[in-house]
Amino acid sequence: MWRLLRPDAEAVLHDKKARKSLGRYFDVMQNAKPAKFQLAKKLPAEFSETDSTEKLWKLHDELTGAYYELEKHVDSRLKLFSELETPRKSFLDLKIEIARRIMENCHLCARRCGVNRWKGELGFCGCGVQITVSSFFAHMGEEPELVPSGTIFTLGCTMRCLHCQNWTISQWMEAGELYTPKQLARVIERLRSEGCRNVNLVGGEPTPWLQQWLETFSHVNVNVPVVWNSNSYYSEETAKLLAGFADVYLLDFKYGEGTCAERISAAPKYWENCTRNHLYAGKHGELIIRVLVLPEHLECCTKPILKWIAQNLGENTRTNVMFQYRPEWRAHEIPELRRRLTQSEMEKAVEYARRAGLKNFIT
Numbered sequence: 545m546w547r548l549l550r551p552d553a554e555a556v557l558h559d560k561k562a563r564k565s566l567g568r569y570f571d572v573m574q575n576a577k578p579a580k581f582q583l584a585k586k587l588p589a590e591f592s593e594t595d596s597t598e599k600l601w602k603l604h605d606e607l608t609g610a611y612y613e614l615e616k617h618v619d620s621r622l623k624l625f626s627e628l629e630t631p632r633k634s635f636l637d638l639k640i641e642i643a644r645r646i647m648e649n650c651h652l653c654a655r656r657c658g659v660n661r662w663k664g665e666l667g668f669c670g671c672g673v674q675i676t677v678s679s680f681f682a683h684m685g686e687e688p689e690l691v692p693s694g695t696i697f698t699l700g701c702t703m704r705c706l707h708c709q710n711w712t713i714s715q716w717m718e719a720g721e722l723y724t725p726k727q728l729a730r731v732i733e734r735l736r737s738e739g740c741r742n743v744n745l746v747g748g749e750p751t752p753w754l755q756q757w758l759e760t761f762s763h764v765n766v767n768v769p770v771v772w773n774s775n776s777y778y779s780e781e782t783a784k785l786l787a788g789f790a791d792v793y794l795l796d797f798k799y800g801e802g803t804c805a806e807r808i809s810a811a812p813k814y815w816e817n818c819t820r821n822h823l824y825a826g827k828h829g830e831l832i833i834r835v836l837v838l839p840e841h842l843e844c845c846t847k848p849i850l851k852w853i854a855q856n857l858g859e860n861t862r863t864n865v866m867f868q869y870r871p872e873w874r875a876h877e878i879p880e881l882r883r884r885l886t887q888s889e890m891e892k893a894v895e896y897a898r899r900a901g902l903k904n905f906i907t
């Protein structure tokens with residue numbers, strides 16, 4: 545059915561440019577290689593819950609190197625995944641423990657609220673400790689290589705974009721449904737068995753729920769690529785925990801270096817966090833970048849973003865230049881965001897992508 549709905553999703557399997565940027569993802573999707581979380585479960589991690597956090601980070605840094613060695617050996621079939629033993633405690637368990645501790649003084653995102661979520665304190669995102677789901681389904685509206693995408697929408701967000709299209713989810717306007725990691729693991733297995741190419745963690749924003757996501761995947765028993773679908777406004781600590789977990793980083797790159805991020809999305813230091821996280825993602829996984837073009841933000845945002853991508857991540861970076869902006873929620877509070885894009889703005893954005901030298905962009 546989805547093949548009929550999205551013939552481009554079939555065609556992309558033979559698209560050389562897409563394969564070049566997302567080669568490992570395609571292999572995991574077709575079960576020719578294990579997803580990163582499956583490999584992370586096989587890497588032994590010797591630690592105790594009484595160890596200091598500093599000690600756990602040191603171990604995590606060492607094991608990140610060991611993880612990528614293991615991935616290289618398994619991918620090149622120097623080691624067989626089926627012959628790897630399951631350790632008593634794994635790299636994935638270590639990530640879960642570190643993420644749990646981060647929530648005691650929450651700095652999962654760049655906002656670094658410092659609240660103890662385990663004691664019932666809530667930070668900017670409003671997220672507690674039990675993952676709250678709005679909906680999940682096989683999403684047909686994502687990039688061709690991703691659909692059908694087993695998308696799980698969770699409540700809460702670390703930014704406050706006044707034009708948010710998912711504002712009922714990001715701003716807790718719905719009650720949502722509480723899930724345990726084991727229940728969510730069964731949801732993921734079902735989505736995969738129904739033909740989804742991946743599991744797509746989105747919201748709102750997945751960052752506040754990182755600990756719960758890591759724990760969920762410790763219970764997942766199928767091979768499925770993990771798509772980390774984020775606003776890119778997460779902390780360096782979160783970036784480290786994502787290495788060896790996220791197969792595809794589907795990252796928004798929303799604003800240029802000026803004050804737009806703060807003015808429109810209440811996100812100070814967006815550029816600094818976003819660029820660091822993109823560099824980290826490019827090094828540790830495969831990347832699709834979404835650049836939502838906003839009316840009258842071509843010069844301050846779209847142009848420098850596209851240039852930065854080409855210069856820092858390479859001309860072949862898979863980049864989706866998006867034209868679907870429409871005024872939603874509180875967009876009327878920002879005068880230039882009260883309308884949709886003009887034809888000339890869309891043409892200009894394509895021109896900027898070409899001039900930046902990007903060779904693998906889609907619109």
Ligand code: SF4
Binds near residue numbers: 666
């Ligand atoms: S994830 Fe939520 S509580 Fe944690 S730092 Fe970010 S906004 Fe604050």
